[in-house]
Amino acid sequence: MSSTDSPAGGDRYVAVHGSAGFKTLQRKTNSFLIRASVLFFGWWFIGTSLAAFAPGFFRQEIAGPVNVGLLFMFLTFVVVVTVCASYLRYAANRLDPLTDQVRAELEGEPR
Amino acid sequence: MSTILADPPPPIDNTWAVPGIAIPATIAAAVAVYFVVRSVRDSVRTPDDFLIANRRIGPVQNAVALASAPLMYSTLFIITGHIALNGYDAAMLLTAFTTSMVLGVLLFASPIRNLGGYSLGDIFAMRAEERSARRAAAVVTLLIYGMFTIISLAAIAFIFNRWFGLDNVAGLGASVLVVGLVTVLYAYMAGMAGVTRLLVFKAILTLTVVLVLTLLVLAEFNLNIFDILDKAEANRKDVPAGYDLLGPGREFGEGQHRLVHLSKLFCVAVGVAAIPFLFMRNFATTSGKDARRSAGWASMIVVGIYMCMALVGFASVAVLGPERIGVIKAHRDISLPKLVDELGGPVMIGVLAPIALLTIVGVYAALLINAVTCVTKDLNVARGRKPGRADELKDIRRNTLRIGIGSVLVGVAMLPVRTHIFIPTSIDLAGTAILPAVVYALFWRRFNTAGLKWIVYGGTALLFFLVIFSNGVTGPEDAIFPGHDIKFVDIEPGLITVPAGFLLGWLGSISSKERDDAAFAEMQVRALTGGLAPGARKDAARAAAAAAAGGPGGQSPNGAGPNGRGPAPGGPDDHGNQTRTPSEAR
Numbered sequence: 080m081s082s083t084d085s086p087a088g089g090d091r092y093v094a095v096h097g098s099a100g101f102k103t104l105q106r107k108t109n110s111f112l113i114r115a116s117v118l119f120f121g122w123w124f125i126g127t128s129l130a131a132f133a134p135g136f137f138r139q140e141i142a143g144p145v146n147v148g149l150l151f152m153f154l155t156f157v158v159v160v161t162v163c164a165s166y167l168r169y170a171a172n173r174l175d176p177l178t179d180q181v182r183a184e185l186e187g188e189p190r
Numbered sequence: 191m192s193t194i195l196a197d198p199p200p201p202i203d204n205t206w207a208v209p210g211i212a213i214p215a216t217i218a219a220a221v222a223v224y225f226v227v228r229s230v231r232d233s234v235r236t237p238d239d240f241l242i243a244n245r246r247i248g249p250v251q252n253a254v255a256l257a258s259a260p261l262m263y264s265t266l267f268i269i270t271g272h273i274a275l276n277g278y279d280a281a282m283l284l285t286a287f288t289t290s291m292v293l294g295v296l297l298f299a300s301p302i303r304n305l306g307g308y309s310l311g312d313i314f315a316m317r318a319e320e321r322s323a324r325r326a327a328a329v330v331t332l333l334i335y336g337m338f339t340i341i342s343l344a345a346i347a348f349i350f351n352r353w354f355g356l357d358n359v360a361g362l363g364a365s366v367l368v369v370g371l372v373t374v375l376y377a378y379m380a381g382m383a384g385v386t387r388l389l390v391f392k393a394i395l396t397l398t399v400v401l402v403l404t405l406l407v408l409a410e411f412n413l414n415i416f417d418i419l420d421k422a423e424a425n426r427k428d429v430p431a432g433y434d435l436l437g438p439g440r441e442f443g444e445g446q447h448r449l450v451h452l453s454k455l456f457c458v459a460v461g462v463a464a465i466p467f468l469f470m471r472n473f474a475t476t477s478g479k480d481a482r483r484s485a486g487w488a489s490m491i492v493v494g495i496y497m498c499m500a501l502v503g504f505a506s507v508a509v510l511g512p513e514r515i516g517v518i519k520a521h522r523d524i525s526l527p528k529l530v531d532e533l534g535g536p537v538m539i540g541v542l543a544p545i546a547l548l549t550i551v552g553v554y555a556a557l558l559i560n561a562v563t564c565v566t567k568d569l570n571v572a573r574g575r576k577p578g579r580a581d582e583l584k585d586i587r588r589n590t591l592r593i594g595i596g597s598v599l600v601g602v603a604m605l606p607v608r609t610h611i612f613i614p615t616s617i618d619l620a621g622t623a624i625l626p627a628v629v630y631a632l633f634w635r636r637f638n639t640a641g642l643k644w645i646v647y648g649g650t651a652l653l654f655f656l657v658i659f660s661n662g663v664t665g666p667e668d669a670i671f672p673g674h675d676i677k678f679v680d681i682e683p684g685l686i687t688v689p690a691g692f693l694l695g696w697l698g699s700i701s702s703k704e705r706d707d708a709a710f711a712e713m714q715v716r717a718l719t720g721g722l723a724p725g726a727r728k729d730a731a732r733a734a735a736a737a738a739a740g741g742p743g744g745q746s747p748n749g750a751g752p753n754g755r756g757p758a759p760g761g762p763d764d765h766g767n768q769t770r771t772p773s774e775a776r
């Protein structure tokens with residue numbers, strides 16, 4: 080497992096890894112993923128912690144049998160769909176064109 | 191009541207099962223699945239066809255197959271009954287499963303497919319010394335396979351008890367043997383392509399069942415969801431902990447005890463996405479983009495189904511009342527068949543029995559393919575073996591039979607043991623030993639062989655140490671050794687071991703001087719773009735695999751051939767074997 084193993088390919092990866100195009104792709108991918116993860120997992124983790132440690136809040140009634148906890152659960156399901164859908168759309172519109180460029184750079188004939 | 195299931199009292203009086211309908215329906219379903227699987231048998235000509243369906247699984251098919259994975263016995267039957275008994279806190283488990291699917295979409299799907307390997311070992315080997323990496327991958331994959339297989343086969347016995355009314359030891363053992371061996375036959379026939387078809391078939395039937403049940407309960411309450419919830423609350427079974435059904439508390443409880451249920455939710459949320467036989471499906475898709483799309487769609491399908499399941503769970507207690515649902519933990523899975531009996535009558539019970547079985551058959555078939563891939567690609571390399579070129583497919587098929595039949599026999603022998611602890615433990619193991627390793631491999635420059643070993647061996651050892659002293663092994667009535675009590679761990683061990691896995695990986699990595707910036711660059715570039723640099727010898731195997739998937743001259747794992755392309759000709763395979771050999775001989 081070392082770069083000497085595959086000189087041509089290894090150099091190419093290092094070169095692409097340092098290229099501006101790849102940096103942009105990486106920045107855009109990671110910033111979306113980090114924001115989406117913090118938002119979603121934060122939401123879920125705060126919600127479950129509230130259920131565990133502030134059950135009184137979750138037991139508050141809103142309408143009929145529906146309480147804050149059930150609303151949280153329903154919203155979690157909605158957020159799952161929203162996060163997945165927005166990631167798929169962002170990736171298809173913003174990331175994939177960049178990916179194709181970087182990949183062409185990577186796979187082109189050696190200079 | 192049979193002793194084989196080790197059911198604690200009160201005994202279950204199964205008044206609802208209709209074997210006269212269930213048995214012919216099961217035989218019909220087995221034959222139908224046989225033809226579904228056989229329809230792709232002829233496309234399996236090379237090892238790649240068998241293990242990863244030659245990366246020909248399109249996004250729609252993969253989405254449905256992925257969505258069928260979280261619809262297994264422990265969710266469909268146990269969690270709905272759990273909700274009927276414990277209400278809100280139990281339903282939170284469903285959100286934990288969907289949370290894990292989001293993790294799968296954001297972290298695993300596209301990068302894993304872009305790397306274009308076959309097994310966990312292929313991912314590990316990119317950042318660590320090859321044989322150590324493959325040995326570590328094999329250890330964790332096969333441990334999870336073993337535990338999940340034993341509990342899946344035990345679930346078959348439960349289904350025969352709950353849905354067919356069978357309650358003698360010999361009969362249950364024989365049923366598990368037959369169903370297990372038929373599943374091995376399905377996997378043997380058409381490998382990953384066949385298993386994917388089987389999962390799609392299972393998913394469609396399961397989705398239909400859940401939708402029909404939802405419609406039935408909605409009809410029962412004139413489409414008024416509020417009425418269902420009100421009636422569920424009014425009919426709640428009073429549990430020792432007290433509390434309402436629709437609010438938190440019944441499982442969370444008070445004081446320190448709150449951490450117990452919280453730890454279970456946490457482990458499901460971080461662990462399920464990392465279970466190898468679930469995320470390895472991504473290797474079989476046509477491209478990284480398709481893997482991402484299919485994972486996203488699968489999450490959406492699962493969310494819809496889980497919402498229906500939560501409603502059905504609450505409706506079970508609303509319809510059946512407090513005494514007719516399963517009122518203790520071990521009997522939670524009788525609530526759903528009783529609800530079906532109440533709403534649909536004997537015919538529906540009989541027709542649903544084979545579908546219940548099919549949920550397990552699908553899981554076990556996927557597990558088996560995963561184990562065979564692991565043995566072929568990781569274990570053999572770790573042990574310094576090279577499969578013979580011409581015989582590789584034969585070897586793989588022989589392994590499928592050996593592993594499959596062996597596991598079924600072990601599973602039957604394990605039936606009298608209360609092994610339900612194996613589900614949470616295998617989820618914990620995935621979160622402890624796989625999640626940190628994959629995250630570090632993808633994102634941390636300094637990660638190395640020592641870090642990987644510390645995560646896998648250290649994490650696994652710590653987990654099993656804690657599990658031995660936790661609830662499922664000794665202590666409560668439903669533990670493996672209920673007569674003894676050496677437990678001091680109440681929480682789900684994963685709450686400790688998942689963070690510990692990350693810590694161990696960090697400590698291990700910085701304790702070793704090994705550092706390979708080029709490998710990190712390669713990992714990141716390939717994970718993000720799915721491209722392959724020309725002339726990279728090390729990647730010859732994957733390039734060849736891509737050539738098989740994308741047609742002659744296909745340079746990258748992402749260069750997918752069109753969906754539904756016919757069986758690959760012999761050419762790419764010969765090419766694949768020639769180029770793979772030097773890389774494996776290192």
